[in-house]
Amino acid sequence: xxxxxxxxxxxxxxxxxxxxxxxxxxxxxxxxxxxxxxxxxxxxxxxxxxxxxxxxxxxxxxxxxxxxxxxxxxxxxxxxxxxxxxxxxxxxxxxxxxxxxxxxxxxxxxxxxxxxxxxxxxxxxxxxxxxxxxxxxxxxxxxxxxxxxxxxxxxxxxxxxxxxxxxxxxxxxxxxxxxxxxxxxxxxxxxxxxxxxxxxxxxxxxxxxxxxxxxxxxxxxxxxxxxxxxxxxxxxxx
Amino acid sequence: xxxxxxxxxxxxxxxxxxxxxxxxxxxxxxxxxxxxxxxxxxxxxxxxxxxxxxxxxxxxxxxxxxxxxxxxxxxxxxxxxxxxxxxxxxxxxxxxxxxxxxxxxxxxxxxxxxxxxxxxxxxxxxxxxxxxxxxxxxxxxxxxxxxxxxxxxxxxxxxxxxxxxxxxxxxxxxxxxxxxxxxxxxxxxxxxxxxxxxxxxxxxxxxxxxxxxxxxxxxxxxxxxxxxxxxxxxxxxxxxxxxxxxxxxxxxxxxxxxxxxxxxxxxxxxxxxxxxxxxxxxxxxxxxxxxxxxxxxxxxxxxxxxxxxxxxxxxxxxxxxxxxxxxxxxxxxxxxxxx
Numbered sequence: 001x002x003x004x005x006x007x008x009x010x011x012x013x014x015x016x017x018x019x020x021x022x023x024x025x026x027x028x029x030x031x032x033x034x035x036x037x038x039x040x041x042x043x044x045x046x047x048x049x050x051x052x053x054x055x056x057x058x059x060x061x062x063x064x065x066x067x068x069x070x071x072x073x074x075x076x077x078x079x080x081x082x083x084x085x086x087x088x089x090x091x092x093x094x095x096x097x098x099x100x101x102x103x104x105x106x107x108x109x110x111x112x113x114x115x116x117x118x119x120x121x122x123x124x125x126x127x128x129x130x131x132x133x134x135x136x137x138x139x140x141x142x143x144x145x146x147x148x149x150x151x152x153x154x155x156x157x158x159x160x161x162x163x164x165x166x167x168x169x170x171x172x173x174x175x176x177x178x179x180x181x182x183x184x185x186x187x188x189x190x191x192x193x194x195x196x197x198x199x200x201x202x203x204x205x206x207x208x209x210x211x212x213x214x215x216x217x218x219x220x221x222x223x224x225x226x227x228x229x230x231x232x233x234x235x236x237x238x
Numbered sequence: 239x240x241x242x243x244x245x246x247x248x249x250x251x252x253x254x255x256x257x258x259x260x261x262x263x264x265x266x267x268x269x270x271x272x273x274x275x276x277x278x279x280x281x282x283x284x285x286x287x288x289x290x291x292x293x294x295x296x297x298x299x300x301x302x303x304x305x306x307x308x309x310x311x312x313x314x315x316x317x318x319x320x321x322x323x324x325x326x327x328x329x330x331x332x333x334x335x336x337x338x339x340x341x342x343x344x345x346x347x348x349x350x351x352x353x354x355x356x357x358x359x360x361x362x363x364x365x366x367x368x369x370x371x372x373x374x375x376x377x378x379x380x381x382x383x384x385x386x387x388x389x390x391x392x393x394x395x396x397x398x399x400x401x402x403x404x405x406x407x408x409x410x411x412x413x414x415x416x417x418x419x420x421x422x423x424x425x426x427x428x429x430x431x432x433x434x435x436x437x438x439x440x441x442x443x444x445x446x447x448x449x450x451x452x453x454x455x456x457x458x459x460x461x462x463x464x465x466x467x468x469x470x471x472x473x474x475x476x477x478x479x480x481x482x483x484x485x486x487x488x489x490x491x492x493x494x495x496x497x498x499x500x501x502x503x504x505x506x507x508x509x510x511x512x513x514x515x516x517x518x519x520x521x522x523x524x525x526x527x528x529x530x531x532x533x534x535x536x537x538x539x540x541x542x543x544x545x546x547x548x549x550x551x552x553x554x555x556x557x558x559x560x561x562x563x564x565x566x567x568x569x570x571x572x573x574x575x576x577x
Contacts, residue, residue, distance in 0.1 A: 008531060010507065010508060050264060051471075052473070058476070062535070132266050132499065
């Protein structure tokens, strides 16, 4: 049991903070409160945003005042949260050139061979910690063996669906953007497809494992994804 | 011919905005919506539109448009913009009916940075992820794909309201908001700053950098120092949160902000002052004042009460005289007092 801190970001957003590090145990608390609020939403709560170590609760202070909201959160914290129903995903990733353009550099910085980097990256079950930056852009962790510093200078924009690593974390981009992270590969899957019935694929708290595919398989999967198909696999619960 | 508004000219950053896109912040989708929620709500109310209906947010770049196929009731509210209907000057907060072929021109005026054009009609456009709001960089909303409005765009309309008669000014004194002091609530990371830096933050003086946009207002002024580092593990970002990155230059995160981020946030602008800040032009000077949370809630309540009261209108006095009118008047006839 972690005693949360209650921080205000203005009069319409309450931050319930469970810690100050990236830690699955802290994140579990965030997810548990998020589920509890979703199961019994107090009037005036508009939206919740789970992050690495806190839950932001957007609320209407003319409907629910801060003290009442804090009281409700404390009450929810005192009882077990609804059970977690995280989905396990397998996501294809092509590490070959040109997609994994920084693989040699990542290997050098991590003190591993390129094959070992791919094995660690695809062999680790990663947790979806949060979204940010742009729609569908998610942060995955952790990869302690890839705890390498970011670039000293920002790289020119790369295509969407690029898989990046730095600081023991992994992100999947959904737009073309410049980056300070290292390019390890590209997935044919689109984590954000506004025209698809499931515009977003993975939820915060889901787990995800990358599966290495070669260039030919990548091209075939990318064509199917472009046609609106989901090419990531949903695995049965562990 | 079906009813529509036709854009004749649009400066950069003129966008469609409804109340915003909600429920998807957990997937990285910013809410967007109006930069000045109070002016947006006032315009919608005056137009007879439902609260939160899509309106046009006009930037300093200005907008010129006409109606096609039908008379379109509409209302304008926001900063002190120059508004002209077929050359006739109207007050900056006004209600009118745009007749087919008539030209409505909205340009930056004496003060303010945003003006809302609300419709007594519904925009017949498909929402994207549940809304028409157009955030920068997300590729969502508006006429599709999230782009700003441009000359040649056609906004199809349906469910038109009754024509509202002659143009009239809106009596909306709550929009006369001086922008010299912006109220904030400290936190969520005020504890990353020593007391003297909180004081320096309040005193400023600050001015809005010309690099500012709907995502962020970058503030020029003193550089702030952190007491214990500037990186935090990313957490949520509310509209109005004031982030202080490593270089000490504060950034107010506005309607199109990213929903999470990893810099310390010294304070958050209160809801009632978001519009005040949004109406500041580049170079405008101001300072911050910290207030307790209850004051911020009281200010919200006062705004809501102002909007709930009956909206008064006043007739428009012709201020731009047409050449035809001038030719018909003997300007030197009679005796004038000379003042």
